[in-house]
Amino acid sequence: MTVIADAGSTKIEWALLGKDSRCSLRLCTRGFNAAQSHTDRLVEIIREDAPALLGDATGCSTIYFYGAGCIGERCREVGSVLKATFAAETAHVDSDMLAAARALCGSEPGIACILGTGSNSCLYDGRRITANTPPMGFILGDEGSGASLGKALLTGIFKRRLPQNLISLFTDRYPEADKAEVIRNVYRGERPAAYLASFAPFLKEHIGIPEISRLVTDEFTRFFRMNILDYDNARALPVHFIGSIAHHFAPQLRRAAADCGLTIGRITQAPMDALIRFHGQ
Template structure:
């Protein structure tokens, strides 16, 4: 019995591959070892994941997660999982591996994550062969919800949005400047909080100012990541994540302007990951 997790900073999608070939689903909050302790992760698994699994105990767990980019961070997450599932074999990998396996499968391509945060890699069909630096919430995350959320907040708080958008934003988010800054600088998970403001852009993509803001967001990502991979124009570039999914039209137009071939655009790579591990286990 195999349990698979695709974890971003906001949400984790789980799939349990049962011996009869059926697949069970579960959802919990996201885990990121850059912002959470092993105890935080353990508590969420015990209180919210276990009840959804209906008593099933996996033999193997493959956890793909945001922030799982070093051995130390992977060990922290693995330790928390093993506390809850002590008889399972646990493997923890970066969410960019999930993006590659879930979109490229066994073919070469470029896999990108555009969700709360962002990441990318060059994949040869079996392994990641190159990866641009992922500088995180403070220094990077171009193309992501947190990146565009920071830009949107900056414009709003400086009264730089067009008047119609300034008023609409104020009505949708009535928090004061002091409350917003307190949440960013004093509360946990500032990346999630800032990324949540990207919801304001949904349904407003046709507004010229919003369209340009999204175009520039994706252009920054392409310039600093995809366009630096060798032979990037000849390979399909795939995307996973809520920002890529909900703003796919502008993403595709921006990619075309950079001669980037867009392949799959998925909200989550979890279905592709389930297929990948079914094939690896010989269950299909």
């Protein structure tokens, strides 16, 4: 048996492949970011949110865990915890960026990007990642992400840089989100990036309003300029995307790419179907 996990800050999608390499179980749990949370949190999520997976997969041969924040020593730590939790023979832990590259590009060269709660990108030669612009997290980077879109929206609301009708719509939609509540969740909350990204649905609901469309497009333009344009041959390669933000705001993403002279390739909401095919082979 093989366990595959695609872990983001908002959710983890799990799949269990049987001996015939067919998927026998798929489910989602709460999210986990290895750069922001202790591995005890991951064990808690597995035991509380995925008892069926834990029961069926205990003693599995291999775990492939692709996760946000999984780099360097954190890969070894997460792998050790997963191997012990599932009593697995081996556990391979890699970045969610490699999952995106394998799912989007397959064996072809291209630029693979993630636009979800956070953002990331890489240059992929068809076998491995050859370059990566560090995303730097929602405070220092993550341009184009749900967290950055939420931050831009909240800044526009509370600094009154958006029209009054939009501010009123926001207040009606989120009556609890006053200044004190927002500051508490962003600066002292357990998952500030996910909290900021939770305002993305408001942007989607009102994307027809010019100021909202411009806010989203400008944020994607920042993503391309800060993360993509410095890759070798960036304008000659397809730029592919995985993530809910890319999926739901595809028109604005394509507009920003065109303005930067880039060509959009695939846009898909999640990589798991492609990862099941990849590891099933």
